[in-house]
């Protein structure tokens with residue numbers, strides 16, 4: 001497995017892969033890899049001849065006071081894990097390679113970025129869309145793989161790719177969970193054992209909601225309130241949002257019919273955790 005730090009190097013690697021007639025798959029990450037990322041890479045390996053993983057803690061998607069400086073980083077560990085699932089190359093640029101002095105261009109996806117995480121993290125999706133657009137342009141990938149845990153992120157990227165006529169197929173991979181249901185996240189390392197236990201309220205409340213819908217409840221406000229009450233029972237948990245929207249359009253829903261996204265963001269200690277389920 002090769003590790004590249006510059007745009008010129010990764011472009012040359014892609015050029016050589018293309019000469020061999022290879023299809024290219026990209027797994028964009030911010031590193032500190034976990035089983036969820038490895039699952040994206042395995043899917044990419046199944047579908048593409050050459051798989052590239054980008055590892056870049058993207059400063060433009062962090063707001064003031066967020067965890068940009070403390071975001072966990074360990075390239076050696078990440079490289080060993082990626083190599084273990086057969087990744088062909090890692091692209092690990094420094095911030096100045098992606099945002100050189102004078103950098104002034106950003107991608108703003110409207111409307112679907114105004115709710116859920118977009119409402120609580122102003123500018124977050126502008127940073128995500130910008131860096132992903134740049135990665136798509138740098139790698140010229142055929143396929144790109146993202147996790148369903150970041151449901152809104154995937155919708156934003158699909159919207160951007162469609163609106164800007166990008167020749168890339170965006171593939172969504174189901175959320176990977178720990179044995180007890182906690183969605184895998186690089187930010188889980190912020191949790192101490194007591195907080196880790198408290199964090200189970202996210203997945204357990206989602207499962208309870210799914211069971212209620214399975215039993216015939218269709219009233220979105222009731223389901224939302226049930227989830228809020230369940231999370232409020234956990235003293236260490238602070239809710240940012242619990243919302244139900246139509247999926248994939250993210251329009252308000254009163255009655256759950258067709259696909260609906262139940263999404264939540266909850267702060268536990270210094271970790272802000274997100275999770276979701278399609279009802």
Ligand code: PAF
Nearest residue numbers: 028029030058128131150
């Ligand atoms: O999901 C992430 O890790 C990031 O938001 C992404 C897509 C790599 C962009 O920085």
